[in-house]
Amino acid sequence: MSRIGKKPVAIPSGVTANIEEGKLTVKGPKGTLSMGLSDLIDYKVEGEEIQVKPANDTKQARAYWGMQRTLVSNLVEGVTEGFTKVLEITGVGYRASSQGKTLKLQLGYSHDVDLAVPEGLEVKTPDQTTVEISGIDKQAVGQFAAEVRRWRKPEPYKGKGIKYRGEYIFRKEGKKK
Structure with a gap:
């Protein structure tokens, strides 16, 4: 299991995250960033955090898991701090x-x-x-x-x-x- 992937990405106050049409869009005080979503990973915006989990138990999905969570984290950090x-x-x-x-x-x-x-x-x-x-x-x-x-x-x-x-x-x- 991915140690990085297991951690949810916290959404700070003043930041909104939406998942629409295979895209994750994050809006914050510094601007808006979006990222295309992988079919191998499930993304869920729940309250004040974003959960990233593999969609299935294939080797490729597990390999993508930690990287996709880090990419989501970079979006949130970019729109808050830069x-x-x-x-x-x-x-x-x-x-x-x-x-x-x-x-x-x-x-x-x-x-x-x-x-x-x-x-x-x-x-x-x-x-x-x-x-x-x-x-x-x-x-x-x-x-x-x-x-x-x-x-x-x-x-x-x-x-x-x-x-x-x-x-x-x-x-x-x-x-x-």
Whole structure:
């Protein structure tokens, strides 16, 4: 049995959840999110919680159970608190700035990298070496953070590049004489 799947998802006050036409829609103070429902899982909105159980006892239904419960939990957390990823830029001359719906990165290339910020996300640059990406959809926040990081991944010798806050970069020793 799934330890995660057994726990019901609590619905905080100010949040409503509806199941209609194979879709779970969650509305909260930060916005509205919806998710398509799997046929292998039964979803029930009961009072102040959402129950997630496998529809049958197949191996695939049990495998989906915990993941589907986590996806439902992410919807509820997204419309109440939202999600944030913080990227740190390390390197001489590397910097970032946000200009409206565009993130401008200077990463040592012969040109600046301009990235369009997807709809529903907010990008802030409190200083030139920090980028904060926030939004209500966990997948969209993580995807855009990964796209930004892809432009200059941290290298193991000097640690230059774009890394997530709190990420450990395994450092290597340089060439010896």
